[in-house]
Amino acid sequence: MADGSTLTDEALLDELQHAAFRYFLQTGNSSNGLVADTSRTNAPVSIAVVGFALSCYPVAVERGWMPRADALQRTLTALRFFHNSDQSGHPEATGYKGFYYHFLDLHTGGRVWRSELSMVDTALLIAGALTASIYFSANTPDEIELRELADSLYRRIDWHWAQNNGSTIMQGWKPDCGFLHYGWEGYNEAIVLYVLALGSPTHPLKDDGYQSWTSTYQWENIYGCDLLYAGPLFVHQFSHAWIDFRGIQDRFMREKRCDYFENSRRAVYMQREYAQRNPRGFAGYDENCWGLSACDGPIDPSDPLKVRRRLFGYAARGAPYGPDDGTIAPSAALASVPFAADLALSAVRHYREHYPDMLREFKLPSGFNPSLPGNGPGGWISQGYFGLDQGIIVLMIENYRSQLIWSLMRDCSDIKRGLRRAGFRGGWL
Amino acid sequence: MPPPTLLETRDEPRSVEEAPSAAWRNPRPPGTYNLAILGGGPAGILAAYAAAEVGAKVALIERNLLGGACLNTGCIPSKSILRTSQLYADMRHAESFGTQAPKDIRVDFAAAMARMRGIRARLGRRISAERLRALGIDVYLGAARFTGPNTVAVDGTGLRFRKALIATGSRPLIPAIPGLAEAGYLTHENVFDLTECPRRLLVIGGGPLGCELAQAFCRLGSQVTIVQREPMFLSQEERDAAQILSASLARDGVDIHLNTNAVSVRVEGKQKLVDLISDDNHNTVTVDQILVGVGRTPNVQGIDLEAAGVEYDEVDGVRINDFLQTTNSRIFASGDVCLEHKFAHIEDASARLVVRNALFWGRQRLSALTIPWCTYTDPEIAHVGIYVTEAIRKGIPVKTFTVPMHDVDRAIADGEEEGFVKIHVKEGTDRILGATVVARHAGEMINDISLAIGSGIGLRVLARVVHPYPTQAIAIQMAAAAYNGTRLTPFRKWLLRRWLQ
Numbered sequence: 001m002a003d004g005s006t007l008t009d010e011a012l013l014d015e016l017q018h019a020a021f022r023y024f025l026q027t028g029n030s031s032n033g034l035v036a037d038t039s040r041t042n043a044p045v046s047i048a049v050v051g052f053a054l055s056c057y058p059v060a061v062e063r064g065w066m067p068r069a070d071a072l073q074r075t076l077t078a079l080r081f082f083h084n085s086d087q088s089g090h091p092e093a094t095g096y097k098g099f100y101y102h103f104l105d106l107h108t109g110g111r112v113w114r115s116e117l118s119m120v121d122t123a124l125l126i127a128g129a130l131t132a133s134i135y136f137s138a139n140t141p142d143e144i145e146l147r148e149l150a151d152s153l154y155r156r157i158d159w160h161w162a163q164n165n166g167s168t169i170m171q172g173w174k175p176d177c178g179f180l181h182y183g184w185e186g187y188n189e190a191i192v193l194y195v196l197a198l199g200s201p202t203h204p205l206k207d208d209g210y211q212s213w214t215s216t217y218q219w220e221n222i223y224g225c226d227l228l229y230a231g232p233l234f235v236h237q238f239s240h241a242w243i244d245f246r247g248i249q250d251r252f253m254r255e256k257r258c259d260y261f262e263n264s265r266r267a268v269y270m271q272r273e274y275a276q277r278n279p280r281g282f283a284g285y286d287e288n289c290w291g292l293s294a295c296d297g298p299i300d301p302s303d304p305l306k307v308r309r310r311l312f313g314y315a316a317r318g319a320p321y322g323p324d325d326g327t328i329a330p331s332a333a334l335a336s337v338p339f340a341a342d343l344a345l346s347a348v349r350h351y352r353e354h355y356p357d358m359l360r361e362f363k364l365p366s367g368f369n370p371s372l373p374g375n376g377p378g379g380w381i382s383q384g385y386f387g388l389d390q391g392i393i394v395l396m397i398e399n400y401r402s403q404l405i406w407s408l409m410r411d412c413s414d415i416k417r418g419l420r421r422a423g424f425r426g427g428w429l
Numbered sequence: 430m431p432p433p434t435l436l437e438t439r440d441e442p443r444s445v446e447e448a449p450s451a452a453w454r455n456p457r458p459p460g461t462y463n464l465a466i467l468g469g470g471p472a473g474i475l476a477a478y479a480a481a482e483v484g485a486k487v488a489l490i491e492r493n494l495l496g497g498a499c500l501n502t503g504c505i506p507s508k509s510i511l512r513t514s515q516l517y518a519d520m521r522h523a524e525s526f527g528t529q530a531p532k533d534i535r536v537d538f539a540a541a542m543a544r545m546r547g548i549r550a551r552l553g554r555r556i557s558a559e560r561l562r563a564l565g566i567d568v569y570l571g572a573a574r575f576t577g578p579n580t581v582a583v584d585g586t587g588l589r590f591r592k593a594l595i596a597t598g599s600r601p602l603i604p605a606i607p608g609l610a611e612a613g614y615l616t617h618e619n620v621f622d623l624t625e626c627p628r629r630l631l632v633i634g635g636g637p638l639g640c641e642l643a644q645a646f647c648r649l650g651s652q653v654t655i656v657q658r659e660p661m662f663l664s665q666e667e668r669d670a671a672q673i674l675s676a677s678l679a680r681d682g683v684d685i686h687l688n689t690n691a692v693s694v695r696v697e698g699k700q701k702l703v704d705l706i707s708d709d710n711h712n713t714v715t716v717d718q719i720l721v722g723v724g725r726t727p728n729v730q731g732i733d734l735e736a737a738g739v740e741y742d743e744v745d746g747v748r749i750n751d752f753l754q755t756t757n758s759r760i761f762a763s764g765d766v767c768l769e770h771k772f773a774h775i776e777d778a779s780a781r782l783v784v785r786n787a788l789f790w791g792r793q794r795l796s797a798l799t800i801p802w803c804t805y806t807d808p809e810i811a812h813v814g815i816y817v818t819e820a821i822r823k824g825i826p827v828k829t830f831t832v833p834m835h836d837v838d839r840a841i842a843d844g845e846e847e848g849f850v851k852i853h854v855k856e857g858t859d860r861i862l863g864a865t866v867v868a869r870h871a872g873e874m875i876n877d878i879s880l881a882i883g884s885g886i887g888l889r890v891l892a893r894v895v896h897p898y899p900t901q902a903i904a905i906q907m908a909a910a911a912y913n914g915t916r917l918t919p920f921r922k923w924l925l926r927r928w929l930q
Binding site for chain 1: 659660667668669672673676680688708709817818821822826827828829830831833836841846849851856911912915
């Protein structure tokens with residue numbers, strides 16, 4: 001394996017992307033197509049990670065890391081599983097109303113951890129299914145079946161039900177208590193959710209749903225830069241894994257003379273600014289060591305009840321208001337590569353040079369905290385790997401390198417219809 | 430003499446001169462009063478003082494003790510306790526200020542409460558029934574009931590009035606939780622009577638009162654659990670402010686349960702067991718005391734509003750128009766009995782407005798007032814004007830200028846970097862619509878912005894206001910400077926460059 005310091009940017013990205021992709025081969029269950037949330041023992045399935053996996057397989061085929069037939073079979077297996085899954089909504093079922101529980105058993109596919117029926121995670125799963133349906137476009141029986149399954153999964157989702165007679169989409173539902181009452185105010189990762197819900201040919205969201213959501217946005221000038229603020233970096237990345245927001249604008253962005261791609265670029269710069277300021281004085285933070293996002297982090301062993309929270313475990317960390325306990329999400333920095341390649345690449349090279357114990361075989365852990373003691377300069381390092389991190393790395397590097405996923409989804413009529421109904425105009429649309 | 434705003438206390442020894450003596454005799458009504466005021470809380474006292482000062486014949490009627498929640502059971506006792514608890518928190522973090530933490534920090538709860546009572550007594554001495562009488566105000570101690578559209582009776586004595594003010598205030602709202610009444614609970618009305626700090630305390634309600642006291646008791650040594658029905662604290666405030674508060678409470682060690690309802694209470698021995706439900710999670714917490722802080726309900730009962738033709742409802746209180754006039758045009762209302770925001774300074778402002786409107790044909794509108802408010806947690810959360818979501822609902826495009834406190838030199842020097850100043854302007858202009866400040870002294874800082882909004886001063890002018898350096902309030906000037914920075918468009922930059930060449 002090459003030394004990262006001597007690799008060209010393209011070669012370095014290739015190594016990082018390929019290493020991230022291996023996660024899906026190592027943690028997937030080939031009998032049902034499901035993929036584990038993390039590489040840790042007995043980890044359940046995250047439906048969002050399956051969505052990332054379905055989008056990563058075309059990348060792997062194009063990069064020569066996986067035969068097309070293998071990718072096709074893995075995708076078909078997963079889509080068949082979801083199509084035939086128990087949609088009764090029972091506590092041990094797989095889903096309800098076309099949505100799926102957030103966490104499933106890797107072997108049976110039934111609900112685990114009393115998890116919620118998750119609207120946004122279902123959206124990420126369906127984004128993956130639609131990506132595959134565009135990519136596998138041959139008129140072979142398997143590829144035709146794949147497209148029909150993906151379409152069927154999308155069509156049976158009752159987005160309208162998920163509004164619970166309100167204007168915006170609820171965040172979750174549980175069989176024992178109904179819809180969850182979480183405030184989902186402000187900009188977040190849900191654009192892809194709204195676009196899919198608006199584009200549905202069967203149960204579309206009401207037209208004002210998107211406007212109701214965007215009415216909670218705040219356009220802020222922070223550190224001298226105007227942007228639509230959200231603290232964690234993943235918010236500025238997840239929808240961008242599938243949708244090319246360059247040059248297309250909804251009403252909000254038209255008013256601000258910006259677009260979501262440019263906004264994400266500014267968010268990356270804001271994150272770096274924050275790390276340079278390092279108001280809480282954490283070890284490591286500087287212009288090349290930044291990236292606060294949803295990630296695994298340490299917990300305080302002296303606080304077993306997790307009450308006196310100075311360390312947050314797995315949590316969405318954000319800049320500049322926090323929460324921040326000194327834990328960096330390295331995948332979030334790398335996945336910023338389409339928005340600010342120079343910053344992202346500098347960060348990865350910095351990690352590799354200064355925290356070699358953290359970046360093992362080009363694979364990035366979910367989080368590391370140099371302020372806490374560990375076995376090396378990286379300090380505390382998250383054990384194992386998380387599917388969401390590896391998935392966003394694969395897709396965002398690919399979008400930077402070839403724009404493959406963006407190109408595929410630009411051809412997706414459902415996505416285009418959803419974008420238009422959300423008020424997006426201009427650019428490639 | 431400054432207007433009296435603080436009144437007698439309930440439990441401090443007072444001089445005979447200051448306390449209404451047992452032999453207090455209500456005056457004989459002299460004829461028709463210019464203004465009869467029902468309620469001797471902050472709004473009532475302030476209105477009585479202001480009316481008497483301009484020569485009006487004023488009757489002030491109080492059924493219990495003169496003085497409002499502010500002095501006796503609200504603002505003053507809570508802020509006294511908050512200050513002590515803040516000092517304990519600072520002592521525990523002494524090392525971050527470059528000094529050694531005391532080795533054995535033992536909380537002296539009795540001393541903290543004694544200090545609070547001393548402050549309350551000191552402020553209470555400023556005013557008494559006798560002093561009000563000396564100012565020309567007829568003080569009636571007793572239960573008042575309207576007997577007609579322009580008459581009120583106090584324990585059988587009839588009073589006629591040209592104008593009246595209902596300022597009967599509010600009382601704690603008690604949620605209907607099975608077993609709560611039997612188990613016993615605290616509210617702000619009796620929590621300051623505690624003689625021992627509860628070892629384990631459950632706070633029900635994540636509004637200003639619940640958050641302030643949860644943090645204070647936690648810092649004083651209680652093991653505090655707080656349950657809040659909504660997904661965030663201070664549900665009316667901005668998301669980022671509420672999240673900073675959540676993080677701050679968690680750092681102190683408050684056990685936080687958002688999206689959670691307390692559904693039943695039972696007693697086992699000396700312990701109280703409270704069942705909590707959050708979505709499909711059921712949980713039981715065992716505590717020694719329960720503090721209820723879910724809001725306040727207006728005091729509209731027992732004063733025969735119907736006899737006066739004054740409409741009201743149990744939840745929103747007395748119905749008023751923008752001039753604080755009730756459905757009986759001679760009768761006005763102010764303070765907690767009729768207003769959504771139940772804060773002492775709003776009682777004060779609304780009472781002044783009533784005096785002008787009732788006695789001098791004033792047409793001053795409640796909606797024209799610029800009213801800030803503050804939650805006195807650490808950090809404090811202060812707000813003035815409208816919120817962004819409210820502006821967007823009205824079709825006003827908004828841009829927010831944000832300065833994190835970690836960019837403010839004095840905040841860094843003080844070790845008080847948590848928070849921000851956010852000033853919302855109408856996009857494309859410098860007109861300030863509202864602002865939120867999260868900072869250790871946010872309640873002091875918000876005044877700059879209140880003054881600007883109230884005076885129609887925009888960010889361009891605010892940027893020119895010289896602030897002493899270094900102060901934390903300079904963050905406001907920094908936000909205004911950031912606005913000025915955005916005015917420098919590429920075209921203007923080009924023009925400037927040309928000029929300078």
